[in-house]
Amino acid sequence: MIFDLLLAPVIAPISGMNWIASKILEQAEPHLDDKENLKKALLALQLAFDMGDMPEAEFEEQEEALLLAIQAMEDAERAEAESLS
8 A cells, every 4th residue: 555655656647658558459449340340341342242242233233332432531530630630
């Protein structure tokens, strides 16, 4: 107990930074998961097209939608990073 009190001025800021980092990670993880899921969907779409399960017009339409969604997420991340700096 006394040892904790003596080290509090040194350990408290480190603990605080650790808490802040974990909160930032909690906020970032859903965005990373969404983007990762979009990339997986794009890969599955490409595989379906390569296997001949889908016509080219449908593939191109769905590919464009996925690429636009990924680009929008990257733009939003970039804008958020710029607003924080």
